Amino acid sequence: MYKIIDNNNFKTEKDKYITLVEKVFANDSDKIANILEFEKHLNYIFASPYNNQAFWVLLIVNETLISMVNFFEYDSLNHDWCLFTTFTNKKYRCKGYAGKVLKYGLNHLKRYQYNKLICGIENTNIASIKLHEKNGFVYSGYDWDELAPGFPKNHLGFIYKNFNR
Numbered sequence: 311m312y313k314i315i316d317n318n319n320f321k322t323e324k325d326k327y328i329t330l331v332e333k334v335f336a337n338d339s340d341k342i343a344n345i346l347e348f349e350k351h352l353n354y355i356f357a358s359p360y361n362n363q364a365f366w367v368l369l370i371v372n373e374t375l376i377s378m379v380n381f382f383e384y385d386s387l388n389h390d391w392c393l394f395t396t397f398t399n400k401k402y403r404c405k406g407y408a409g410k411v412l413k414y415g416l417n418h419l420k421r422y423q424y425n426k427l428i429c430g431i432e433n434t435n436i437a438s439i440k441l442h443e444k445n446g447f448v449y450s451g452y453d454w455d456e457l458a459p460g461f462p463k464n465h466l467g468f469i470y471k472n473f474n475r
C-alpha cells in the first residue's frame with residue numbers, strides 16, 4: 311500500500327510512520343539512515359511557519375516500510391520543488407521498489423503547482439544516479455547547491471525533465 315503524508319495528516323500520523331522508518335534505519339549503516347536527521351528534515355519540510363507544501367510517499371507491506379521518498383516546495387514564489395531522501399529498505403533493494411515509489415510521487419506532484427524539480431546525488435551513488443536518470447532526471451552540469459543555495463554541497467544537481475502533465 312502507498313501512504314501519502316502531507317500537511318493534512320503529518321501532525322496526527324507522523325509518529326506511527328517515523329517508527330516504521332526507525333525500524334528500517336536500525337539495520338542500515340548508510341549515513342542517510344539517521345533517524346534524528348530524517349525527523350528533523352520532516353519537521354522542517356512540514357513546518358507551518360515556512361508554509362511549505364510537502365509530501366512524503368511510503369510503500370508499506372505488512373507493516374514494513376519497503377521504500378519511500380519525500381518532496382517539498384523550497385521556493386513558493388517560483389514553485390520550485392526538491393525531491394529529498396529516496397530510500398529503500400536494505401532487504402528489498404534492486405527489486406524496482408524505489409522506481410515504483412518515485413513514479414508514484416512524481417504522479418502525485420502533478421496535483422501541486424510546480425515549475426522546477428531538482429535533487430542532489432553524490433557522484434559515487436551509482437544506484438541513485440541510475441534510479442533518477444531512469445525516471446526523467448538529467449544531470450544539470452551544476453552541483454546541487456549551485457542550482458539552489460542552501461542545499462548540501464558536493465552533490466551532483468539533477469533536474470526533472472518530464473513535465474508532461
Ligand SMILES: CC(C)(COP(=O)(O)OP(=O)(O)OC[C@H]1O[C@@H](n2cnc3c(N)ncnc32)[C@H](O)[C@@H]1OP(=O)(O)O)[C@@H](O)C(=O)NCCC(=O)NCCS
Pocket residue numbers: 340342377395396397398399402403404405406407408409410430431432435436437438440441444
Ligand atoms: C538508491 C536506492 C534508493 C535505490 O533503491 P532500489 O529500490 O534498490 O532501486 P530500484 O530497484 O528501483 O533500481 C532502480 C535502478 O537503479 C539500478 N540500481 C539499483 N541499485 C544499484 C546498484 N547498487 N548498482 C547499480 N545499479 C543499481 C537498478 O538496476 C535499476 O535500474 P534497472 O531497472 O535498469 O535495473 C537504494 O539503493 C537506497 O536506499 N540507497 C541508500 C539511500 C540512498 O543513497 N538514497 C539516495 C540518496 S540521493
